[in-house]
Amino acid sequence: MRVEMEFLGSGTSSGIPTIGCDCWVCHSPNPRNKRLRSSILFRVGAGDDERRLLVDVTPDIRMQALRAGLTSVHGVLITHTHADHCHGLDDLRGLYWGGGRERLELFAYPESLEQLKRTFGYLFDDEYDYKGIARFNTHVFEHEAFVAAGITVTPIPVVHGNMRVAGFRIGDCAYITDTNEVPESSIARLKGVRVLILDALRRAPHPTHLSLGKALHIAEQAGVERVLFTHINHDLEHEQINAELPTWARLGYDRLRVAVEADGSIRVTEPAPSKEPPPVAF
Ligand SMILES: [Zn+2]
Ligand SMILES: [Zn+2]
Numbered sequence: 001m002r003v004e005m006e007f008l009g010s011g012t013s014s015g016i017p018t019i020g021c022d023c024w025v026c027h028s029p030n031p032r033n034k035r036l037r038s039s040i041l042f043r044v045g046a047g048d049d050e051r052r053l054l055v056d057v058t059p060d061i062r063m064q065a066l067r068a069g070l071t072s073v074h075g076v077l078i079t080h081t082h083a084d085h086c087h088g089l090d091d092l093r094g095l096y097w098g099g100g101r102e103r104l105e106l107f108a109y110p111e112s113l114e115q116l117k118r119t120f121g122y123l124f125d126d127e128y129d130y131k132g133i134a135r136f137n138t139h140v141f142e143h144e145a146f147v148a149a150g151i152t153v154t155p156i157p158v159v160h161g162n163m164r165v166a167g168f169r170i171g172d173c174a175y176i177t178d179t180n181e182v183p184e185s186s187i188a189r190l191k192g193v194r195v196l197i198l199d200a201l202r203r204a205p206h207p208t209h210l211s212l213g214k215a216l217h218i219a220e221q222a223g224v225e226r227v228l229f230t231h232i233n234h235d236l237e238h239e240q241i242n243a244e245l246p247t248w249a250r251l252g253y254d255r256l257r258v259a260v261e262a263d264g265s266i267r268v269t270e271p272a273p274s275k276e277p278p279p280v281a282f
């Protein structure tokens, strides 16, 4: 079974560039230093049988969907309810329409679903009579694997300050964002994973995120073949950091895709160059 992970965004909560910041990374012309808020798309299977599972719905989801050519999904997985991971929920209406107004299947921890219902009450209110919003079928999970759109998903619980966050494993691929600690039992759930996407905020330690060094250590413990880092802030310049990392570890970047193919090979697909027209000259 082919499993691909596409970076819809690889940035920390403020996105990079960050509003009002004068640092060299925020001003870098390198597109790999431009990071929308962290999210991925799992593409499982191929051709007409492809199943698309969106992980998190960032405030940037509109741009992320447009540039990925994404018009519909088969399910939405929520890691946790910090604003940078779910405040695009209203904009899912575009994917709801693109999916033929079939209710979107939404999967979250019970406490995450409760929080979403408090923040976006109208989206979950069947009495709310307005056709311009997305509609959802909601599902909660705990520790057991669950099935989303016919795909088996294994939750990987991790610690994020005083809350838990769900990582997700599908086949030999796994995605873990927003964590400062991956418990032993969750490292065990990564056994056999070949490609991992993992939180690595910056070099220095942080109370609710992994530092680059700590993230490398966890990937090593898990024994993955490749690790790509995400939720990156402006302390980490793409080319400089990649030159320092071991060959099996890299910073992720927006629109990069990495797949474990049906034949077992790992394929990395770089985004096509931007087709943006040159700026208008006055
Ligand atoms: Zn975050
Ligand atoms: Zn900056």
Ligand SMILES: [Zn+2]
Binding pocket: 080, 082, 160, 178
């Ligand atoms: Zn968070």
